[in-house]
Amino acid sequence: MMRLIIKDLHFSYSLESPIFHGINLEISNQSTALIGQNGAGKTTLVKLLKGLLTPSSGEILINGINTKEQTAAKLAKTIGLVFQNPNDQIFKNRVMDEVMFGPLNIGQTVKEAKQNATEALEMVGLSEHAERNPYDLSLSQRKLVTIASVLAMRTDIIIFDEPTMGQDHDGKEKLKRIIRHLINEGKLVLCILHDMDFVAEVFERTIIFNQGKILLDGDTRTVFSNEEILNIAYLEQPYITQLGKQLGFTETFLNEDELIAQCKARYNNISIESLFHL
Numbered sequence: 001m002m003r004l005i006i007k008d009l010h011f012s013y014s015l016e017s018p019i020f021h022g023i024n025l026e027i028s029n030q031s032t033a034l035i036g037q038n039g040a041g042k043t044t045l046v047k048l049l050k051g052l053l054t055p056s057s058g059e060i061l062i063n064g065i066n067t068k069e070q071t072a073a074k075l076a077k078t079i080g081l082v083f084q085n086p087n088d089q090i091f092k093n094r095v096m097d098e099v100m101f102g103p104l105n106i107g108q109t110v111k112e113a114k115q116n117a118t119e120a121l122e123m124v125g126l127s128e129h130a131e132r133n134p135y136d137l138s139l140s141q142r143k144l145v146t147i148a149s150v151l152a153m154r155t156d157i158i159i160f161d162e163p164t165m166g167q168d169h170d171g172k173e174k175l176k177r178i179i180r181h182l183i184n185e186g187k188l189v190l191c192i193l194h195d196m197d198f199v200a201e202v203f204e205r206t207i208i209f210n211q212g213k214i215l216l217d218g219d220t221r222t223v224f225s226n227e228e229i230l231n232i233a234y235l236e237q238p239y240i241t242q243l244g245k246q247l248g249f250t251e252t253f254l255n256e257d258e259l260i261a262q263c264k265a266r267y268n269n270i271s272i273e274s275l276f277h278l
C-alpha cells in the first residue's frame with residue numbers, strides 16, 4: 001500500500017505571499033479529490049508532491065522516504081502527474097512517441113514502453129490515433145494523450161490536475177472507468193477537480209482547500225453534506241445532492257442510483273389515492 005504523508009508543509013512563491021503555512025495531510029490508497037476555488041493552492045500542492053517545487057520547510061514522505069532525499073528521476077518512477085493544460089506536457093510529433101517518452105525516460109525498455117503505451121492508448125480510446133501528430137487532435141483528445149503518457153509509466157501514485165476540463169459526457173465516462181481501474185489496481189489516485197458531480201460519483205475521500213488551508217477533509221458524503229463549509233469555499237453541492245434536497249429528502253445523494261432507490265422506497269408502497277390525497 002502506498003502512503004503519502006505531508007508534515008507541516010510551508011511554501012511560498014514570494015516572501016510577501018506565503019501559499020502554505022503548515023499543511024498536514026496523510027493520503028493512502030483511497031481515491032482522493034482535491035477541491036476548492038481557483039488559487040486555493042491545489043496545483044501548487046501537487047507540484048510539491050511531484051518534486052517540481054521544493055517546500056520552504058516541512059516534509060513530504062512517500063512510503064516513509066522523504067522526497068528531499070530522492071532525485072527527480074527516482075521520484076518520477078513513483079509519481080505520475082497529468083498537467084492541467086496538455087499543451088504544457090506534449091512535445092513529440094507522434095502520439096505513440098509522446099506516450100512512450102515518459103516510460104523510456106524512467107528506464108523502461110523499448111519493448112516495455114511500447115507495450116505499456118499501447119495498453120494506455122487503448123484505455124483512453126486513442127489506439128487508432130497512435131501515428132498521428134498530437135497537435136492534429138482536439139484539445140480533449142490531447143488531454144487523453146497526456147493521461148495515456150502517465151498511465152504508461154505505471155507509477156504507484158497518479159495525480160490528475162483537472163482531468164474533466166474540456167471533456168464531454170463520453171470523455172468523462174472514460175475517465176471514470178480509468179480512475180476506477182487504477183484504484184482497483186491498488187494505485188493511489190489523487191485528483192484536482194472543479195466538477196462536483198464527478199467528485200461525488202468517483203471519489204471516496206474529498207479535501208476542500210481554501211486560501212492555502214485544508215478547510216474540510218473527510219469521506220465524500222460527509223463533505224458534501226456540509227453546506228456551511230461548502231459556502232465558505234464558494235463550492236456547490238453536486239447536482240444530484242441538490243435535487244434530492246429539493247425533493248424533500250434529508251440524505252446526501254452522491255449518484256442517481258441512490259436517489260432512484262430512495263424514490264422507489266418512498267413511493268412503491270403508497271397507493272395513487274394517498275399520493276394525490278384522494
Ligand SMILES: Nc1ncnc2c1ncn2[C@@H]1O[C@H](COP(=O)(O)OP(=O)(O)OP(=O)(O)O)[C@@H](O)[C@H]1O
Nearest residue numbers: 013014019036037038039040041042043044045084
Ligand atoms: N509560478 C507562480 N508564481 C507566483 N505565484 C504563483 C505561481 N503559481 C501560482 N501562483 C499563485 O499561487 C496561488 C495558488 O495557485 P494554484 O495554482 O496552486 O491554485 P489552484 O488551487 O491550483 O488554482 P486552479 O484551480 O486555478 O489551478 C495563487 O494565488 C496563484 O496566483
